[in-house]
Amino acid sequence: MLIGTAGKGKHVLEYPISQWAFVCVVAGAFVGLLLNIPMVTQDEGYLPAHVAAAGLTRTDPAAVGRPLAVVVHHGTALVAALLYGAVVAGLSSVLPTAVSLNGVPLIPHIVGAAGVTAFIYYFFVRVAMPRFGGSVRDDADEIIQQWALTAFIFGTALALFIPVLVTWM
Template identity: 80%
Template sequence: MLNYLLSQWALVCVVAGAVVGLLLNIPMMTQDEGYLPAYVAGAGLTRTDPARVSRPLAVAVHHGTALVAALLYGAVVAGLSVVLPTAFSLNGVPLIPHLLGVSGVSTFVYYFFARIAMPRFGGSARNDAAEVIRQWALTAFIFGTALALFIPVLVTWL
């Protein structure tokens, strides 16, 4: 079982999502098309072409996605910790639910973008879809890795 109250756990996930979202600015901005997924997601929200999405909206979508993904991770871990073995833990975070939560949410974020957002809302960016999706795979991997490493450290401050 998770060793934290759900309110504490939710706070940890929100803080982790915010920090990891900020950290993800680095790989997204250093890749050629790295920040384009945020523009595509913004295009989905505004029903416009990604080229017409403003930078502030793309940044808000990027950071909002990191927060939502971290909360989704938290819900998965809380749920799985009820039904899966929790004998091994990282500072009170059950290891198996933690690893499954990180892997599952990272994979979900990648596939949601690659299979739904990009094909539907890619607009003018569809010409570079293969490269954008490949770079998004790296970003999703970095998100999962950073979340996996940061959560057990963050809970020590509770």
């Protein structure tokens, strides 16, 4: 089953839904690994991931171990990439799709990457940090700035990597 209406003369996603989901999972895993670089090089380190893990475990971020924070960090990248994939698949049926990047419609791709980036930033700032920041709330401004940079890098890397990855599939 192909996503969209490629058979009707309209250029949309040219991949079966299972293949598209696989591409998104692989891209999420790759970009999640790539994000380890800014996470370990910034002053606040993995604190955003500790805050997110604190929300899942209902503990203080200081009590969250590094292994759990890393798992949550990488799990978030996978879920965000799948969310991107769902957004692109959905938008491919309603937005112009005449221009594509290796079969990925350009406008849905850009809107999907930007939308998911904004969502993960907004969710962290409005939900995770205020509710689960605990002992690190005093550093909220620095942690949020780091999260903004990390979210931007995630969205940009995903937007660049997906069109490359589909050529290998």
